[in-house]
Amino acid sequence: MIYGDKMTGILVQGATGKQGEFHIGLMNSYARQVGGRGVIAGVTPGKGGKEVHGVPVYNTVKEAMRDHDISASVIFVPASAAADSIMEEANAGIQTIVAITEHIPVHDTMKAVAYAKMEGCTVIGPNCPGLLSPGEVKMGIMPAGLFSRGNVGVISRSGTLTYEVVDELTRAGIGQSTVIGIGGDPVIGQTFVEVLEQFKDDPQTKAVVLIGEVGGNLEEEGARSTDLPIVSYIAGISAPPDKRMGHAGAIVEGGEGDARSKIARLKKMGVPVASRPSEIPAMVRDLFRDHC
Amino acid sequence: MKLREYEAKNVIKEAGIPVPAGFLIRSADELTPHLDALGGAFVLKAQVDVGGRGKAGGILMASRAEGKNTATELFGRQIKGLPVREILAEQRLDIQHEYYLSITVDRSSRQPLILFTEEGGVDIEITAKERPEAIRKAIANPLMRDIPAFMLRELIGTAPKEIGPIINKLYRIFMEKDALLAEINPLVTTPQGVFAADAKLIIDDNALGRQGFKVNRDLTDREREAEKNGFSYVELNGTIGVIGNGAGLTMSTLDLIEFYGGKAANFLDVGGGAESERVMQAVRLVGSVPSVKVIVVNLLGGITKCDEVAKGIIAASIPQKVIVRLAGTNEAEGRTMLLENGYEMLDTMDLVVKKAVEVAA
Numbered sequence: 259m260i261y262g263d264k265m266t267g268i269l270v271q272g273a274t275g276k277q278g279e280f281h282i283g284l285m286n287s288y289a290r291q292v293g294g295r296g297v298i299a300g301v302t303p304g305k306g307g308k309e310v311h312g313v314p315v316y317n318t319v320k321e322a323m324r325d326h327d328i329s330a331s332v333i334f335v336p337a338s339a340a341a342d343s344i345m346e347e348a349n350a351g352i353q354t355i356v357a358i359t360e361h362i363p364v365h366d367t368m369k370a371v372a373y374a375k376m377e378g379c380t381v382i383g384p385n386c387p388g389l390l391s392p393g394e395v396k397m398g399i400m401p402a403g404l405f406s407r408g409n410v411g412v413i414s415r416s417g418t419l420t421y422e423v424v425d426e427l428t429r430a431g432i433g434q435s436t437v438i439g440i441g442g443d444p445v446i447g448q449t450f451v452e453v454l455e456q457f458k459d460d461p462q463t464k465a466v467v468l469i470g471e472v473g474g475n476l477e478e479e480g481a482r483s484t485d486l487p488i489v490s491y492i493a494g495i496s497a498p499p500d501k502r503m504g505h506a507g508a509i510v511e512g513g514e515g516d517a518r519s520k521i522a523r524l525k526k527m528g529v530p531v532a533s534r535p536s537e538i539p540a541m542v543r544d545l546f547r548d549h550c
Numbered sequence: 551m552k553l554r555e556y557e558a559k560n561v562i563k564e565a566g567i568p569v570p571a572g573f574l575i576r577s578a579d580e581l582t583p584h585l586d587a588l589g590g591a592f593v594l595k596a597q598v599d600v601g602g603r604g605k606a607g608g609i610l611m612a613s614r615a616e617g618k619n620t621a622t623e624l625f626g627r628q629i630k631g632l633p634v635r636e637i638l639a640e641q642r643l644d645i646q647h648e649y650y651l652s653i654t655v656d657r658s659s660r661q662p663l664i665l666f667t668e669e670g671g672v673d674i675e676i677t678a679k680e681r682p683e684a685i686r687k688a689i690a691n692p693l694m695r696d697i698p699a700f701m702l703r704e705l706i707g708t709a710p711k712e713i714g715p716i717i718n719k720l721y722r723i724f725m726e727k728d729a730l731l732a733e734i735n736p737l738v739t740t741p742q743g744v745f746a747a748d749a750k751l752i753i754d755d756n757a758l759g760r761q762g763f764k765v766n767r768d769l770t771d772r773e774r775e776a777e778k779n780g781f782s783y784v785e786l787n788g789t790i791g792v793i794g795n796g797a798g799l800t801m802s803t804l805d806l807i808e809f810y811g812g813k814a815a816n817f818l819d820v821g822g823g824a825e826s827e828r829v830m831q832a833v834r835l836v837g838s839v840p841s842v843k844v845i846v847v848n849l850l851g852g853i854t855k856c857d858e859v860a861k862g863i864i865a866a867s868i869p870q871k872v873i874v875r876l877a878g879t880n881e882a883e884g885r886t887m888l889l890e891n892g893y894e895m896l897d898t899m900d901l902v903v904k905k906a907v908e909v910a911a
Contacts, residue, residue, distance in 0.1 A: 338760075368660055369693060417822075419799040421799075425850075444655055444730070445655055447660075473657075474657040496804045496805050497801060497804070497817075498784070498786065508797055534802075535899070536900050
């Protein structure tokens with residue numbers, strides 16, 4: 259598993275909001291199930307002293323850090339304040355930040371990610387479902403019921419499409435090491451390249467499913483950067499140019515980032531590319547047969 | 551959102567980058583008071599939200615004597631199907647050399663990327679393919695207010711020195727206006743100095759509120775309805791309507807339709823935790839597209855309640871067939887409700903899509 263385990267103490271920013279409260283409940287029920295620490299503190303400015311599902315809430319991240327051993331965080335605060343939350347956490351010394359929030363202006367993300375890098379911290383997202391390492395830890399909003407523990411890492415720019423693929427894998431008896439949604443925005447803290455580096459150093463992960471979509475060329479950069487066995491799937495082969503397909507980052511611009519040329523480049527590198535999600539499990543099995 | 555040329559030029563002019571003298575007119579009569587300032591020969595440019603408008607007949611050369619007639623002609627044209635409601639009448643420049651300058655968000659470094667080439671005036675994508683070495687690049691630090699002087703020197707090379715401050719001014723616009731793209735193509739030298747002959751600004755949709763830009767896009771009624779409901783919606787030209795949750799899953803559903811030989815009519819992402827009212831609105835919206843023969847609903851996720859979704863589909867009560875794939879909380883209740891009301895619910899996205907393609911054929 260990567261980016262955290264059972265022993266990871268998690269902080270939630272935006273703890274008293276509807277989303278924050280709901281997902282603290284789900285994250286901690288998963289933590290209880292696997293015997294992990296889960297969410298141990300929350301932060302909402304002005305709501306210090308409250309409790310959410312028994313989790314103490316603080317006014318600032320630094321106050322929470324004084325009382326608890328925290329190394330990761332999940333951010334649910336609204337778009338206008340989310341970049342500030344990333345910087346507050348990076349400044350307070352949190353190592354891994356998962357930003358769930360959608361609709362953060364790109365310039366805010368760009369600055370927050372640059373600042374976090376200066377502070378030596380890792381940002382996952384924004385506009386992502388977070389990550390789940392079956393049997394270890396859930397940091398985010400993924401539906402735990404679909405997952406099973408195993409040796410396949412999954413990296414994706416999407417949420418529900420990831421659940422679809424995980425569901426297919428689990429039904430086929432293929433378990434996962436860590437499933438991570440890196441986010442659907444044009445600027446994200448961890449791209450395929452960085453996550454693949456983490457998987458490379460993870461003894462549990464033997465192969466990776468890389469789920470991409472139209473827009474940019476981060477999928478190809480990722481595939482080029484690693485020698486881990488990879489299966490890929492790229493959504494958006496039917497996406498028209500210059501139309502944003504739901505995600506802020508899912509757009510074919512200036513003839514760049516279309517699915518067909520992405521798929522062609524991946525295949526040229528020797529990466530098998532599924533033409534639909536239901537083909538992925540069989541292709542992963544082929545990888546295991548050839549590489550392991 | 552892409553700003554229209556005159557809006558982009560206003561922003562650029564306010565920041566101190568010289569632009570040609572220009573006037574926005576909404577009828578041919580409005581041209582008359584500006585004729586003196588425009589001189590003997592000038593350009594009329596249709597302000598429509600399409601690319602390649604020059605080739606589509608949206609830009610005309612005009613003279614003082616014939617200006618009004620030329621404007622009347624341009625107002626009467628349709629440019630790629632769009633009526634011409636506004637024209638930018640602009641002074642003609644005595645161009646000596648053309649350069650290309652742009653600033654974008656680089657996904658790979660997550661920082662602003664500045665591109666400059668002394669070989670402007672032609673299609674930048676062609677230059678990028680054929681002579682990539684002619685394009686100079688710099689990555690700026692988004693935490694800095696200005697581009698360092700050394701970086702400007704590296705960018706401009708042998709081009710005139712006054713271009714350096716123009717690049718930095720465009721960088722400030724890019725940073726301060728939440729731009730995803732700031733482009734001057736061509737940036738030109740004339741005996742009167744350097745000018746931005748054309749300009750393009752794309753502002754981040756998520757920052758339009760704080761930037762105070764009015765949304766100026768021409769939306770269809772259905773697109774407006776989708777926006778009101780907070781759906782991500784793109785209209786395509788097929789016969790199979792699509793409703794999904796999450797951008798990736800919805801795109802993947804469209805792709806699967808193509809895989810099985812069908813044609814999707816739209817992309818509609820209802821978003822997370824869809825309640826019955828929203829689902830009903832979505833089904834009615836897609837059902838109102840005249841070409842739609844059948845609708846695929848493909849919803850998956852932990853927090854989507856299947857009984858709520860079923861309630862919405864049934865309440866929408868549209869004439870077309872709706873084929874459903876649902877996975878999530880209260881799946882059994884949702885299934886029962888749908889079956890009792892005569893709807894088809896299948897277990898996988900392959901099955902729903904295959905079925906829809908058969909129905910649409």
